[in-house]
Amino acid sequence: MKHRKILIVEDEKITALDLELTLVDLGYIVVGSAANGENAIEMAQQLKPDLVLMDIHLNTPMLGTEAARIIVEKQQLPVVFLTAYTDNRSLDAASNCLPYGYLVKPFEKREVDATIRIAFARYDADIEIRLSEQRLRLALDAAHMSVWEWQSPSTLNTTNTAQLVAVDPPGVISQPLDMLLEHIHPEDRIAVQQDVENSAHFSRIIRMRKSQQSEYRRVELFANLFLWSDNNCRVVGVAQDVDDRYKADEKLRQASAVFNCTSEGIVITDGGRKIISVNPAFEEITGYELSEVKGLDPDDFLHARRHSDQFYPRLHDEGKNFWSGEIGCSTKSGHRFPAWEHVCSVYDEVGHLTNYVFTFSDISELRRAEKNLARMAYLDALTGLGNRVHMERVLEDAMERRDDSRSSVAVLYMDLDGFKVVNDTLGHSEGDRLLQILAQRFQDSVREGDIVTRIGGDEFVIVVQDIESEVGLRKMAQKLLRAVQAPIELNRETVEVSVSIGVAISKPSIKDFDELLRAADTALFEAKHQGKNRICFYDFVLAMESGERLRIERHLKQALNNHELTVEYQPLIDIDNQRVRGAEALCRWYHPELGMIPPDRFIPIAEQSDMIINIGAWVLQESCRAIRGWLDAGIKDVSVAVNVSVRQLCDTSFCNIVAAALKKYDLDVSSLELEITESALQSNDRVRNQLDQLRTLGVRLAIDDFGTGYSSLSRLKHLPIDRVKIDRSFVKDLPNDESDIEICRAILALCKVLDMQVTAEGVENEAQLNMLRDMGCGCIQGYYFSRSLVYERFIEWAKAYNKIA
Numbered sequence: 001m002k003h004r005k006i007l008i009v010e011d012e013k014i015t016a017l018d019l020e021l022t023l024v025d026l027g028y029i030v031v032g033s034a035a036n037g038e039n040a041i042e043m044a045q046q047l048k049p050d051l052v053l054m055d056i057h058l059n060t061p062m063l064g065t066e067a068a069r070i071i072v073e074k075q076q077l078p079v080v081f082l083t084a085y086t087d088n089r090s091l092d093a094a095s096n097c098l099p100y101g102y103l104v105k106p107f108e109k110r111e112v113d114a115t116i117r118i119a120f121a122r123y124d125a126d127i128e129i130r131l132s133e134q135r136l137r138l139a140l141d142a143a144h145m146s147v148w149e150w151q152s153p154s155t156l157n158t159t160n161t162a163q164l165v166a167v168d169p170p171g172v173i174s175q176p177l178d179m180l181l182e183h184i185h186p187e188d189r190i191a192v193q194q195d196v197e198n199s200a201h202f203s204r205i206i207r208m209r210k211s212q213q214s215e216y217r218r219v220e221l222f223a224n225l226f227l228w229s230d231n232n233c234r235v236v237g238v239a240q241d242v243d244d245r246y247k248a249d250e251k252l253r254q255a256s257a258v259f260n261c262t263s264e265g266i267v268i269t270d271g272g273r274k275i276i277s278v279n280p281a282f283e284e285i286t287g288y289e290l291s292e293v294k295g296l297d298p299d300d301f302l303h304a305r306r307h308s309d310q311f312y313p314r315l316h317d318e319g320k321n322f323w324s325g326e327i328g329c330s331t332k333s334g335h336r337f338p339a340w341e342h343v344c345s346v347y348d349e350v351g352h353l354t355n356y357v358f359t360f361s362d363i364s365e366l367r368r369a370e371k372n373l374a375r376m377a378y379l380d381a382l383t384g385l386g387n388r389v390h391m392e393r394v395l396e397d398a399m400e401r402r403d404d405s406r407s408s409v410a411v412l413y414m415d416l417d418g419f420k421v422v423n424d425t426l427g428h429s430e431g432d433r434l435l436q437i438l439a440q441r442f443q444d445s446v447r448e449g450d451i452v453t454r455i456g457g458d459e460f461v462i463v464v465q466d467i468e469s470e471v472g473l474r475k476m477a478q479k480l481l482r483a484v485q486a487p488i489e490l491n492r493e494t495v496e497v498s499v500s501i502g503v504a505i506s507k508p509s510i511k512d513f514d515e516l517l518r519a520a521d522t523a524l525f526e527a528k529h530q531g532k533n534r535i536c537f538y539d540f541v542l543a544m545e546s547g548e549r550l551r552i553e554r555h556l557k558q559a560l561n562n563h564e565l566t567v568e569y570q571p572l573i574d575i576d577n578q579r580v581r582g583a584e585a586l587c588r589w590y591h592p593e594l595g596m597i598p599p600d601r602f603i604p605i606a607e608q609s610d611m612i613i614n615i616g617a618w619v620l621q622e623s624c625r626a627i628r629g630w631l632d633a634g635i636k637d638v639s640v641a642v643n644v645s646v647r648q649l650c651d652t653s654f655c656n657i658v659a660a661a662l663k664k665y666d667l668d669v670s671s672l673e674l675e676i677t678e679s680a681l682q683s684n685d686r687v688r689n690q691l692d693q694l695r696t697l698g699v700r701l702a703i704d705d706f707g708t709g710y711s712s713l714s715r716l717k718h719l720p721i722d723r724v725k726i727d728r729s730f731v732k733d734l735p736n737d738e739s740d741i742e743i744c745r746a747i748l749a750l751c752k753v754l755d756m757q758v759t760a761e762g763v764e765n766e767a768q769l770n771m772l773r774d775m776g777c778g779c780i781q782g783y784y785f786s787r788s789l790v791y792e793r794f795i796e797w798a799k800a801y802n803k804i805a
């Protein structure tokens with residue numbers, strides 16, 4: 001206690017000297033003596049005393065209390081005031097400096113000693129408290145904690161000004177509770193208020209923010225309620241910023257939920273791949289429990305094949321730290337399943353491998369679905385047969401194999417005859433039913449290795465591999481013909497259809513499957529052309545014809561532009577008045593190199609593309625131009641019959657084309673007749689609509705080649721038809737063939753009832769003419785009268801005929 005340094009501040013020199021002597025006598029060191037406040041502040045800084053004895057009433061501009069305040073503020077030195085008398089103002093000012101004692105002049109030595117000793121003792125205790133507070137503050141700071149204190153909880157309400165002392169690094173926050181509550185998230189405020197009012201001890205995590213601008217952070221409040229000795233209640237607690245921990249916990253909780261609830265199996269191992277943990281999905285998928293696999297390497301029991309020795313080292317070397325891929329896995333019962341697995345390595349903060357995480361899912365379902373999809377991609381949904389893609393695959397494979405073994409492959413290309421009629425008349429569901437029944441019949445008719453496919457609409461292709469002989473193939477095709485011919489029982493009706501079959505056998509000259517298929521298609525085309533319901537094999541002649549077809553197709557595109565087409569007119573004779581009643585317009589093609597190409601060669605080719613639309617429109621124009629010319633040349637009451645293909649009728653602008661041609665040449669609608677084949681009439685609704693429109697326009701319609709198609713005589717009455725043309729095949733053998741006679745008679749009789757006119761075509765001799773006239777046929781066309789004539793020749797011919805007749 002002694003040898004402590006003391007600074008005396010006293011303006012009365014004698015008092016100062018007396019005090020100094022007393023202090024020295026008591027064993028203290030007097031470091032200096034100041035007579036005014038300014039000196040005192042300076043000396044306190046330079047001499048660094050342990051205590052200042054300060055006269056309250058310095059007789060200088062700066063008061064002792066003011067000088068003491070500055071010294072305490074700057075140096076936190078203990079101050080003891082010296083005073084001879086004390087007024088209240090001086091005492092209040094002195095109290096604000098928190099002095100460590102008062103000495104009243106004149107001093108008693110013992111009193112001086114006691115006061116200074118007490119002052120030092122208190123000061124030392126304060127230092128201790130300050131140090132411990134500092135330590136606490138540092139500890140709180142390190143723990144992200146604040147201390148808060150609040151008095152009188154019994155009077156708590158938000159307007160209460162009770163003080164809350166929060167030690168919040170770096171400083172102490174002191175604010176009323178309602179202000180503090182403002183910093184608490186609205187949803188947490190009531191709970192905090194209730195805790196403070198009602199609980200002796202509580203802890204709670206709340207959301208709090210430092211200012212309006214800052215974000216809410218999670219803070220954990222701990223508090224205890226104390227009853228102070230003055231009977232006041234206090235709540236004292238700490239608030240710890242746990243936001244980072246809370247977020248980390250939240251992530252852990254989420255990770256744990258994923259771990260427990262995901263449908264993917266998860267295995268966590270240590271760095272040596274010994275299993276530490278597995279999730280419920282792992283147990284569900286594999287049937288193993290954790291206790292059974294703990295400490296095992298997944299490669300030892302889960303993976304059907306171990307990862308290679310390089311696999312794990314490569315995982316680290318490549319720096320990706322994860323791998324994904326398909327792998328075979330086994331369950332506890334030995335069942336194998338395909339799995340999609342992710343392997344991920346985990347490192348600590350210094351880069352040491354600590355864990356592996358394996359996640360995997362059973363992808364058996366996916367693989368099954370993929371297989372089904374693939375199957376569906378090759379399957380015709382309606383019939384269950386393979387589809388075009390399947391057929392092409394099979395054929396391609398078979399052709400490739402043929403290269404190895406020199407065996408042959410055959411394709412039977414089949415197209416139903418008359419399927420459209422069934423579809424249009426009985427409806428699509430009956431059409432579908434028919435296709436299903438026939439698909440089954442085809443299946444039943446072939447051998448096991450033969451592949452039956454439906455490649456679209458009513459087209460079927462059968463691929464026959466390793467064929468033994470052409471004879472066997474022919475037999476097979478005939479069997480198929482018969483299978484189709486047998487009556488088919490649908491839901492509403494029993495129907496009969498037939499099929500045309502084109503057959504092609506692979507030859508060394510046929511390079512690929514596409515070519516083989518084209519060959520079969522060419523043969524099919526020929527089968528249709530020859531009258532349907534038959535088999536046609538692709539051979540040399542057909543190859544030539546097909547080559548010719550390609551040539552025609554190529555040249556035909558230019559024929560119209562190159563003015564190679566012309567129209568000729570074959571007279572139609574009215575038997576009753578023996579006059580020319582008109583002509584049929586017949587298209588001719590004179591190619592500069594290929595020569596004259598007859599219409600039955602190029603028209604079917606034009607009909608396979610839109611070329612027929614342009615050619616047909618051109619023939620119509622020419623025909624109208626011809627009528628106008630004949631009228632102007634004085635040949636009255638003639639009309640022209642123009643052939644119209646089904647493709648033209650499907651073209652929605654056809655009616656307008658007809659109307660425009662008539663208008664252009666100022667013709668009456670009666671001067672035009674359109675000839676439509678029976679099959680065109682049965683095509684589809686679009687065609688029927690066009691025919692109705694043409695009818696409304698006033699154009700007359702005729703059925704060409706009647707009897708060769710599918711129209712029954714009884715169906716005639718439902719068709720928008722004015723004239724029927726008896727096909728020349730029924731005329732050819734008149735007057736000798738009984739059945740032809742019957743057919744012609746029946747057609748004529750029915751047309752009479754239905755009030756339809758009749759033309760017989762292909763009349764080549766007088767006997768045919770006489771018989772048809774006797775049967776009541778009104779109009780005749782044929783070589784007997786004339787072949788087709790060019791426009792100018794027709795004028796001469798018609799004038800001459802009318803004169804003679």
Ligand SMILES: Nc1nc2c(ncn2[C@@H]2O[C@H](COP(=O)(O)O[C@H]3[C@@H](O)[C@H](n4cnc5c(=O)[nH]c(N)nc54)O[C@@H]3COP(=O)(O)O)[C@@H](O)[C@H]2O)c(=O)[nH]1
Pocket residue numbers: 570584585586587588598599600603616619643644645704705725728761762763764781782783784788
């Ligand atoms: N869509 C279109 N089709 C057309 C057009 N021009 C012609 N054709 C069709 O081409 C087919 C063949 O016609 P073509 O070689 O002209 O033969 C016609 C006549 O020459 C022939 N005929 C006439 N009388 C006799 C005869 O006494 N004997 C005999 N052997 N043949 C004869 O008949 C054909 C006319 O037949 P049709 O049309 O059925 O009345 C033919 O199908 C034409 O329709 C065209 O511009 N568009």
